[in-house]
Amino acid sequence: MLDSNFDLVIVGAGPGGLSAAARAGQQGMSHVLLEAGGAHANTIQQYQQHKHVMAEPSVLPLRSDMEFAAGRREAILESWERGISRAKVNIKYHCEVTAIRGARGNFEMSTKSGVSIRGKHIILALGVQGHPRRVTVPGGDLPCVQYTLESADALRGETIVVVGAGDAAIENAIALSRSNSVILLNRNSGFPRAKDANAARITRAISAGRIKCFMHAEVRSVQASDARANGRQASDNSAGAPYRMVISTQEGERTLAFHRVIARLGAIPPRQLVESIGVRFLSSEADALPELSSQYESTVPGLFVIGALAGYPLIKQAMNQGFEVVEHLLGRAVAPADHDILRDKFRILRGGSDVERIVSLIHKGLPIFRGIQMLALRELLLVSRVVTPGKRSSIFARGDYASSIFNVLRGEVHLEAGGGAPMILRGGQLLGEMSLISGRPHETSALAGADCILLETPHSAIRKLLRTEQSVRAYIDTVYSLRALRLLLMPHASPETIHALSKAVSLHRFAPGAEIFKEGDPIERFYLVRSGSVALSRRTGEQDTVVAYCAANSFLDALGCLSGETTRSLNAKSMVATEALSIDHASFKALLKADARLAAKMDAERTEQLTQYAHMQARPKAGNVFSYLMSHGLGEATSVLVIDETLCVGCDQCEKACAATHEGVSRLDRSAGPSLHSLHLPTSCRHCEHPHCMRDCPPSAIHRLPNGEVYIDETCIGCGNCEENCPYGVIQMAEKTPKTSLFEKLMRTKPAETVKTAVKCDVCASLKGGPACVRACPTGAAIRIHAEDVLELARQRAVALE
Amino acid sequence: MHQSFINFRHYRYGLIAGVASLITLVTYLLDRPRVPPNGGTWLGYTLGTIAALLVIFLALFGIRKRSFRSTIGTAIGWLSAHVYLGLAALLIATLHSGMHFGRNVHTVAYVLMCLVTLSGCWGVYAYVSFPGAMMQQRGNLRRSEFLRQIAELDSSSLELAESISPQMTQLLAEGARRTDLGGGNLWKQLRSRDESTLLLGIGSAPRRSSLVSNANQRALIRTLAEIRPGRSSSEVALSSVQKLLELAGSKAVLLQRLRRETQFAALLRIWLFLHVPLCCALLAALCIHVVTVFLYW
Amino acid sequence: MLICLIREIAGSASAAHKQTPGTVFKTAELTIGSAPDQYLQVPHKEVDPQHAVLRMTSDGRLLLTALGPRGVVVNGHRETRVVLYPNDTLQLGDTSVKVEVPNGFGNEQYTCLLRVSDPYAPDETSPAAAAHTGMRRSRFTISFWSWTLTLGVAVVFLLVPMGTFLAPSVRKLLRSTPLVPSDALWSAGPLHATHRFIGNDCTACHVNAFERVRNSECEKCHDDVQHHVDVRSADVAVFDRQRCAACHFEHKEPATLVLRDQRLCTDCHARLDKLKSDPQIENAADFGSHHPEFRLAVLSRDEIVAPGQWQPQWLDSSNAATFKESSHLKFSHAQHLNPQGIKSPKGERVLQCGDCHRPNSSGREMMPIRMETQCSGCHSLHFDEHDPTSGVPHGNLQAMFRVLREHFSRQYLESTGPTMRTQTDRLRRPGQEARQMSIDEQRRARDWADTESLKMARELLEKRVCVDCHDVTRVLGASGFDQWQVTPVRLTQNWMPRVRFNHAAHITKPCTSCHDTAERSKRSSDILMPRIAKCRECHGDANDTSKLSSDCVMCHRFHLPQRGRFDTAALKARASQ
DSSP states (O other): OOOOEEEEEEEEOOOOOOOOHHHHHTTOOOOOEESSSSSSSHHTTTTTOOOOOOOOOSSSSSOSOOOSSSSSSHHHHHHHHHHHHHTTOOOEEOOEEEEEEEEETTEHHHHHHHOOOEEEEEEEEESOOOOOOOOOOOOTTTTEEEEEEEEEOOOOOOOOOEOSSHHHHHHHHHHTTTTTTEEEOOOOOOOSSOOOHHHHHHHHHHHSSSSSTTTEEEEEEEEEOOHHHHTOOOOOEEEEEEEEEEETTEEEEEEEEEEEEEEOOOOOHHHHHHHHOOOOBBBBSSOBBOOOOOTTTTTSSEEEGGGGTTTOSSSHHHHHHHHHHHHTTTTTOOTTTTTTHHHHHHTTTTTTHHHHHHHHHHHHHOOTTTSSHHHHHHHHHHHHHEEETTTTTTTEOOOOEEEOOEEEESSSEEEEEESSEEEEEEOOOOOHHHHHHHOOOOEEEEEEEEOOEEEEEEHHHHHHHHHOHHHHHHHHHHHHHHHIIIIIOOTTTTHHHHHHHHTEEEEEEEOOOTEETTOOOOOOOEEEEESEEEEEEEEEEEEEEEEEEEEESSSEEEHHSSSSSSBBEEEEEESSSEEEEEHHHHHHHHHHHHHHHHHHOOOOOOOOHHHHHHHHHHHHHHHHHHHHHHHHHHBSSSSEEEEEEETTOOOHHHHHHHHHHHHTTOOBBSSSSSSEEEOOBBBBOOBBBGGGGGGGGOOOOOOEOOOOOEEOOOOOOOHHHHHHHTTTOEEEEEEOOOOOOOOHHHTTOOOOOEEEEEOOTTTTTTTSSOOOHHHHHHHSSSEEGGGGGHHHHHHHHHHHHH | HHHHHHHHTTTTHHHHHHHHHHHHHHHHHHHHOOOOOOOTTTTHHHHHHHHHHHHHHHHHHHHHHOTTTSSSOOHHHHHHHHHHHHHHHHHHHHHHHHTOOSSSSSHHHHHHHHHHHHHHHHHHHHHHHHHHHHHHHHHHHOHHHHHHHHHHHHHHHHHHHHHEEEEEEEHHHHHHHHHOOSOOHHHHHHHOOOOOOEEEEEEEESSSEEEEEOOOHHHHHHHHHTBBBBBBBBBHHHHHHHHHHHHHHHHHHHHHHHHHHHHHHHHHHHHHHHHHHHHHHHHHHHHHHHHHHTTOO | EEEEEEOTTTOOOOGGGGGGOEEEESSSSSEEEETTTTTTOOTTTOOOSSOOEEEEEEOOOOOEEEEEEEEEETTTEEESEEEEEETOEETTTEEEEEEEEEOOTTTOOSEEEEEEOOOSSSHHHHHHHHBBBEEESSSHHHHHHHHHHHHHHHHHIIITTGGTTTTTHHHHHHSSSSSSSOOGOOOOSEEEGGGGGGGTTTGOOOOTSSSSOOOHHHTOOOTTTOOOSOSSSGGGGGGTTHHHHSSSSOOOOOOSSOOOOTTTHHHHTTGGGGGGGOOOOOOBBBBBTOOOOOEEEEEEEETTTTTTEEEEEEEEEETTTOOOOOOOOOOOOOHHHHOOOOEEETTEEEHHHHHHHHBOOOOOBBOOOOOOOITTTTSSSOOOTTTTTOOOSOOOOOHHHHHHHHHHHHHHHHTTTTTTTTSSOOOOOOTTTOOOOHHHHHHHHHHHHHHHHHHHHHHHIIIIHHHHOOOOOOOOOOOOGGGEOOOOOOOOOOOOOTTTTGGGTTSSOOOOHSSTTTOOOOTSOOOOOHHHHHHHHHHOOOOOSSSSEOOOOHHHHSSTTTOOOOHHHHHHHHHHO
């Protein structure tokens, strides 16, 4: 085949690649668009039928020669199809790039099919979905081997082999087993990669015989069946099945006859390919982003990275980037698409029209951002806000739940804790980090000083940064330990003392259920819980009795550390993922000796804890209840629905209320969920302190209100990440039918298309008077409690049980 | 933290209703009307108006219960008020009547009110005592858990049966299919009788199929117990039969608990079939009472 | 008929099952439904408990009959009765049943072979489907019962009785037919016995809807009811808006036709001075505490205003000077009631009140005192102790004189008197021939008799008998028998004409417990009627529990005699002016 040479080679015909190619085609640039699959926009092609595709972020203008607006998957794909031909896009399908060599002006790409392609510039628009891991055994390319399942209902009466042990494989297997006989091949013995619920379901189905499962099994070969000719009868009802495969199990090889293989083996991330060219990434973590210039140029000159791989998972962003890169290559100065938006944001600043200058001022002026890339900063600024609170006006109040952190751009902010003089923060310092880390309400109140200008950044954006940026993490950790020591331990001490002390502080992270220390351990460290929660228990007889519960910003076993004992008398176990600061015990004791006020403070703390221990130890049952509640995530709950079954009459008013106030879909399932000692935890959001669901929401549609409620706004794109991430299974993907007016109903216009979005309890954020479920409970069985109330609830329940 | 509708806000509505009843009673006893006490005296009209307004308020609970967006109090507060003020309303209505009863619509309204209150009292009793009793009998298992366990027992049985014979498989499959879980209409739920059936003689040529009652899995257990070694089953199959018997036994126990649970749930609902319709009838009778009293003044 | 069912079990991988005979029935009909007692049970919400039945017709064909309104779906078509042929497929919810050619397994020959294939394993669907608590599917929901009862109440107690408004014939039919609801159901209570004759004809009194019963309806029967005040007086305006029903309540239990509550009276009478009314009538609020002293209607004769006529005159006991009866009778109660006794013809006798004062037949009042019955036992009118037959009549002076003259004339003729013996003429002795008196003799005799009579009359009138009790006066200038005059006695019979007092009700008490002054009273002018304080010893306020509670109606009445008709029309006319 002829080696071709192009000005521009675009890899990946996703939205970004298509947009870039369309621009290039429109401008008559010699280009080629290489697509590994057989169609453009593979990921969108794989969406379910009629899925509504969002166009987020809505503030960002679209810059592309391709059309794109929110709508049905089919409509979008069709418009792109038209766009491809209109813009004369030179697209090559089934052309998977396996390696890239060379440098700017002379890149060479080899493809799987053996063709090599030359290009002066490369745009990588690969996406992160990558390619499904394929069955690479002989016969793996037979048409009977599928990597997706469009509709389980379409298949009936077949024998289907599902390969894989992840969620996708399990869900497919269970769906198929209703009307097909399913064989599951698992490379391992259990289902560690799957969600708990899925693992439980598949285990049940296997033990009930609905699904046959081979553990430690791998496919050896696949071939069309000549079973009769071969003379070897398959062992079961798949007689006459058109294919056979040989698998290896621990017991040896076996032959299976089947109709179809569904292989769900996960995907190969494209990072390897990118890195192999020499593109540097920001960190070694799996989801880290490549280092990019403001023109999306990677550390390899002439090689541009756009789209999800560059950290922009949204369609519109990717399309804009494709356009911008091509414009850049054509030698036109392109202001980033966010330029106008940022200019609007900065309008209230002096000289705000010079966006670039302000951005770089912020970059230099705020130590937290000093270590991050300009591009990432711009993205951050896009979701941030510049606020100018009036003098003495409240920025946040003690007890509010935080949803953003603030950086002081100018002026000063007074941070007031319970006692002592207010802490004064000036330009460059940040506030709100304690809440960010603990997930709990603010411990302080912040008041604006004169001429104060702040940059307000939502938690979700900062969290994203915390994951990728070591420097930000380190900075916030330092600030946190300084502030925590001062606020929680020694409000009276001088900054110097605190600073000196902070050097001795170390940070510990504990996985859920990890043992922090146990009875009999020597007391080495004095812990301050930074986030998460810890249960303290004591062994009485045969069992552990929970005696206390330490939430974020509380001291762990102050009693032990003060008692003069050398060994622990309690077990400490983290209930959820927990972080703690610690000072080694010797220096803590020295500190106590030196600081009489601290000693008095700790003495009061000690009395408090001792009283609590005594109460709890007298009621071992309370400990049981407590552990039960904790094991279901109440340790990190802000507002969780607890039903007292001795009061619940099963009228389902709570569910009806939920459905009535949420477009007819109940977000809670009363009868589902665990119960113990008549305390029932229905499947309903716990509004975690560190919401798991917020961790990976592409449009940042999940927010936390000042009162701690976690809600999903209308920008949800229905990706289902939150559903996956929620350990309590309280998020559902629901079809939302937009409300039709009476007129429309009368005119019988065709029903508006349904959109699948994530729904979960929003504590009825839009409703006055609080959650409808609690207000609708006629017997008082349903209440909502906070993590801090768990101990009291457990105690009361124990009293009721006795 | 949990508050029942009985002691909601430290018996707030109980106190209100009690004080209101006391005031009414004292007023009634102190009142010296020119005619013997009846609905037509000044106090009679007042008490009648109060009682009628109370009845309307009590009936509004039915609407408030369904208006989930309403912010007028909470459902528990409304129920608490409903219960206590309902009792007070009966007293006030009794005093309003001056204890004059006869064969007329006025007495019908009063009798309806008594019945509504009576059924309401049963409802209060049910709401207070049954959830606890249900808890006692079902432990920490939920209804779905019962169903799941039964389904699991069924599938384990089927799996075992498949290893024995196709006939056995069909027997157990039919048995599982024909299991009565206590559902059905309200009467069936209340009666809680096991109407499971079993098809006997499946697939074995000389005997014809017959449908027998399988209450408490007795027929199944008997059929399984009748299987003799050596005739049609091997050594391995016999141990399987033993296991099937165990499974059938556990299923019988689960079924019984599930039925009891269903029965309780029905008991929690049945009284509403009296309370609500009677309440509607009361509202109608009340309107007629008011109109006719003034129609023939 | 022999039917073989082959049930394919989803999820069980054993293909061998498909080839073995399944359930075999020898039955005339194969029942199909979701209930567990059906031969072919398909638990699905689209399958009725008794869904269909499969029969073998006489000519050997399979007839499927649907039992419910949904019918059966055979080969995709909805049917109610259909003949099945091999390869027909019957769809039951998610389950499909295929008719196959029976080719027999083993030794058996089947008439019919049905292959049943369920998409779900039995352990998966049956629990959820069978545990479905299907109250919602039943027609007898809460709202069904609510509507039924509500409408039932409305029909029975409102709509049907309202038929009485339609036409007289319907009204009559409804009211007269037993067990049919009529407007009698709206009655607040039974009628008083005296009104019961009205029956259940509500409109007899309740003429206009939503209007209270008018007086005119009462007056249809009670046409001569008297007013409380004189209809000619101005006070009558006070009663212009008075409804009969204000005091006469119906339909109330216990049946009280006349309300006794004294507030009905005291509403006015407690402040009567403020209403335009007779100033003589004082305020009265309650008998025990706020009631004026009794005023007695004592008969007296005002010679100036009405000479010779006795009129009751209201005397107030508080004015001792005028509180006297002038009955012109001389009588000392003290003397008569002397506990030592009083002289009588039969010796010393102790008199009781009741010896003279006897109640009349009703027992309410005392009979009038009459000389002839009550006094003459002791007070004999004999004037000649030698002649037991001698006696003058009571009450008529002329008659008395006649009797006296008669008496003395006879005495003369019999010549028994000493004065007569001095005369020369002798009278005829028995057996002797009568002697004709001479004219002179006759005149002498008449003169004698007159003189003697006059003498005796003077003695009786002025000294001995009449004067004991009566006022005897001499007429100036008159002589002979005309010179005396006895003032007539008029005893007050009805002391309290506006009050209903019943002596019989007080019979348990001795007379003197109320009339306690009687034993000391020496003059007949003393009024022995008890004063209010006496009554109050026993009678208290209407709500006094320590005494006999006494309301107004115990003694007084509203409708007083001689006041004129209580005429609503007239009242209305006045009120509207």
